[in-house]
Amino acid sequence: EVQLVESGGGLFLPGGSPRLSCAASGFTVSSTYVGWVRQAPGKGLEWVSVLHGGGQTYYADSVKGRFTISSDIRSNTVYLQMDSLRVEDTAVYYCAKLENSGYDFDSWGRGILVAVSS
């Protein structure tokens, strides 16, 4: 059974640099696409970033140059390093796995809140 468990969220100051973790089980992160999708309070879903196990990375324009996605094969964990946080980054961040072709987000974690406020 696929499971994705996020951690690392909380309340941060603008300009902060938290790192989110997504512990995966039931599959190996090195063999598929895993990414992050966020949802601001009361808003819709917004794609953030995706990592393919082979190393290719993708970023939304809104986070490009500030966020970095990576993985650790030994712990089967995907990370999202968030630098230069802005108030508008406040959202629940979901870790999500994509199906083999890399198009559809087919498994989701429960999400973790990142709140940015001074």
Place this chain on the structure above:
Amino acid sequence: QAGLTQPPSVSKGLRETATLTCTGDNNNVGGRGAAWLQQHQGHPPKLISYRNYSRPSGIPERFSASRSRDTASLIITGLQPEDEADYYCSAWDVGLSAWVFGGGTKLTVL
């Protein structure tokens, strides 16, 4: 990045049929179709239809999907109270090299 277009809300009666739409262009929906996600309040999204119209295990047959040119549709027959939720479409946009989502449709079952 531009998103896909969904109506903000749809209301239908119990046991009726609801058709939710998602409009994009030939770089996303028109080229590779769209997947559909269901999200109940306070819960993470759940995939209910792949872009190739197949359903994940455990999703009732009442949920089906189709596409006509740049518009994808999710059809829910025999509406049940538990179908009341937010529904999102998602697609890969080859022009943007990005995943895009619709703004979501809030389905109310009367």
